[in-house]
Amino acid sequence: MRQLKAQIMDGAGFERTLKRLAHEILEKNKGAGNIVIVGIRTRGEFLAKRVARTIETLEGVTLPIGFLDITLYRDDLLGKLEQPRLQGTEIMFDITGKDVVLVDDVLYTGRTIRAALDELIDLGRPNTIQLAVLVDRGHRQLPIRADYVGKNVPTSSGESIRVHVTEVDGEDSVLLMHPEE
Amino acid sequence: MPLHSRHLLGLDGTKREDIQLILDTAVSFREVLDRPIKKVPTLQGKTIVNMFFESSTRTRLSFELAERRLSADVLGFQSVGSSVAKGETLKDTARNIEAMKVDMVVMRHAASGAPHYLSRVIDANVLNAGDGSHEHPTQALLDMYTIRERLGRLEGLHVCLLGDVAHSRVARSNIYGLLTMGAQVSVCGPATMIPRDIERLGVNVYHHLDDVLPQIDVLNVLRIQLERDAGRFFPTVREYHNSYGVTRQRLEKAGRIVTILHPGPINRDVEISADVADSEHSVILQQVLNGVAVRMAVLYLLATAS
Numbered sequence: 373m374r375q376l377k378a379q380i381m382d383g384a385g386f387e388r389t390l391k392r393l394a395h396e397i398l399e400k401n402k403g404a405g406n407i408v409i410v411g412i413r414t415r416g417e418f419l420a421k422r423v424a425r426t427i428e429t430l431e432g433v434t435l436p437i438g439f440l441d442i443t444l445y446r447d448d449l450l451g452k453l454e455q456p457r458l459q460g461t462e463i464m465f466d467i468t469g470k471d472v473v474l475v476d477d478v479l480y481t482g483r484t485i486r487a488a489l490d491e492l493i494d495l496g497r498p499n500t501i502q503l504a505v506l507v508d509r510g511h512r513q514l515p516i517r518a519d520y521v522g523k524n525v526p527t528s529s530g531e532s533i534r535v536h537v538t539e540v541d542g543e544d545s546v547l548l549m550h551p552e553e
Numbered sequence: 554m555p556l557h558s559r560h561l562l563g564l565d566g567t568k569r570e571d572i573q574l575i576l577d578t579a580v581s582f583r584e585v586l587d588r589p590i591k592k593v594p595t596l597q598g599k600t601i602v603n604m605f606f607e608s609s610t611r612t613r614l615s616f617e618l619a620e621r622r623l624s625a626d627v628l629g630f631q632s633v634g635s636s637v638a639k640g641e642t643l644k645d646t647a648r649n650i651e652a653m654k655v656d657m658v659v660m661r662h663a664a665s666g667a668p669h670y671l672s673r674v675i676d677a678n679v680l681n682a683g684d685g686s687h688e689h690p691t692q693a694l695l696d697m698y699t700i701r702e703r704l705g706r707l708e709g710l711h712v713c714l715l716g717d718v719a720h721s722r723v724a725r726s727n728i729y730g731l732l733t734m735g736a737q738v739s740v741c742g743p744a745t746m747i748p749r750d751i752e753r754l755g756v757n758v759y760h761h762l763d764d765v766l767p768q769i770d771v772l773n774v775l776r777i778q779l780e781r782d783a784g785r786f787f788p789t790v791r792e793y794h795n796s797y798g799v800t801r802q803r804l805e806k807a808g809r810i811v812t813i814l815h816p817g818p819i820n821r822d823v824e825i826s827a828d829v830a831d832s833e834h835s836v837i838l839q840q841v842l843n844g845v846a847v848r849m850a851v852l853y854l855l856a857t858a859s
Binding site: 441444445449450451453454455457458459460461462490491494495496 | 554555574577578580581584585588589590592593594595596598599853854856857858859
């Protein structure tokens with residue numbers, strides 16, 4: 373059992389952070405015109421929906437939104453102890469020529485994002501792929517960085533970050549957990 | 554939760570949750586088949602050998618496509634012209650192939666139980682691609698996937714297997730799988746083609762197609778295996794067609810929308826009329842596409858279980 377070290381975000385902070393990310397995405401892309409939002413399953417799916425909703429409210433547009441299950445592109449699949457259950461990729465639009473905003477909860481080693489980039493490239497040729505994450509906890513193992521970061525949280529590699537979203541966990545919060553004992 | 558077995562030898566005894574997991578997993582692979590690049594890197598570095606000791610076009614191509622779309626390395630093997638023709642035993646053939654560090658073996662064999670035997674003598678995962686008149690589990694899984702895709706469920710549906718049930722491994726695997734998934738299963742055909750005591754498996758037996766048609770949701774039309782001397786079991790092809798051929802008139806008379814499956818290759822105007830095979834209630838070509846996705850799912854689930 374991991375023990376709680378600190379709460380990084382509460383519900384209100386979580387919501388404000390997502391709103392800021394939405395504003396930054398709009399600012400950098402000069403509007404929502406060419407944007408599509410893609411959330412990485414599981415938690416990134418819900419964050420993506422909320423970022424998309426905020427952008428839609430701000431701009432009065434409807435954004436294409438899709439979800440990526442990167443399991444089939446993982447680099448540790450054949451050595452994993454527990455077999456992941458596939459949830460499927462659902463991107464019902466052509467991403468070619470689009471500015472794809474990839475949304476995930478935590479950026480850590482960068483391996484998930486590598487897998488997501490490979491999968492996206494198999495689906496089409498986007499104009500750009502940008503990355504938005506709620507938390508960047510460091511410890512990258514690949515040359516990958518985020519374009520939009522909710523909060524940078526310096527961690528030791530033994531610690532872990534837990535992101536809770538209302539849709540799955542009943543509340544919005546980000547928790548920093550002590551290393552496993 | 555991974556599958557309960559390291560091999561897929563048959564659906565007899567396969568747990569409901571395992572069938573459910575395979576069908577659910579196949580949905581993700583079905584999506585991959587709609588992409589511009591229909592290939593994922595999932596099984597990179599795995600080697601799969603397809604050992605077909607009996608001729609096959611569609612199943613072999615479907616497995617091979619599934620394997621390649623998962624980025625596995627694929628070896629082909631046909632018994633004709635191979636060492637089998639030189640008198641090597643199955644065990645020696647398998648051991649030699651295993652010595653080449655193969656991870657999975659897909660096997661079709663004329664002898665019932667051959668893949669079961671193989672699974673006991675080698676370490677690789679074994680997938681049964683049809684053994685004698687015993688089982689053809691991936692065919693039944695793709696049939697169930699296709700039914701579920703079209704009708705939204707399996708539980709509570711009434712499915713009839715029509716034709717040479719006695720010599721059909723497709724029928725046997727379908728009976729086991731469908732009953733496990735909570736469907737009602739009937740079989741229909743001339744008495745010479747229905748095994749005695751098949752009721753004991755939990756199926757209803759009909760000898761008149763017109764009796765069963767008004768009651769069913771799905772009709773799985775088995776191929777009349779003319780090349781295997783199926784003519785021994787009925788007087789003439791024309792008579793078989795008159796009694797058991799699935800025709801538009803028959804379906805209209807039954808007054809019920811029946812989804813039509815056929816494992817292929819079809820004999821047009823023998824077991825099924827051309828207009829029914831091409832009608833909107835026929836899902837024969839969907840079966841072929843879904844077959845690749847279902848086989849990808851089984852390969853994935855067996856290869857990634859620790």
